[in-house]
Amino acid sequence: MEYDKEKTGVLFSNNQDGNEKRPYYKGKITFDGVEYELAAWVRESAKGNKFLSLKAELPREKQPVRDGQDVPF
Numbered sequence: 398m399e400y401d402k403e404k405t406g407v408l409f410s411n412n413q414d415g416n417e418k419r420p421y422y423k424g425k426i427t428f429d430g431v432e433y434e435l436a437a438w439v440r441e442s443a444k445g446n447k448f449l450s451l452k453a454e455l456p457r458e459k460q461p462v463r464d465g466q467d468v469p470f
Contacts, residue, residue, distance in 0.1 A: 402427045
C-alpha cells in the first residue's frame with residue numbers, strides 16, 4: 398500500500414545563522430496533489446502566548462548554474 402501524502406506535511410528545524418527573519422522551521426506540504434514549500438516562525442502574541450506563524454508557497458524554479466561563458470561583462 399502506497400502512503401497517501403495528501404493534506405499532510407512535515408517541518409524540520411532550520412538553521413537561522415543569526416538572521417531572525419529566516420524561518421525557525423522549513424518543510425513541505427501537499428494539497429490537491431501539489432507540493433508546497435512550508436515555513437514557520439515562532440511568534441509571541443501581545444498577551445505573551447507563543448504560536449507558530451506559517452507560510453506556504455509554490456517552490457521556486459531553480460536557476461541553471463552558469464559556467465561563465467555567457468556573462469555579458
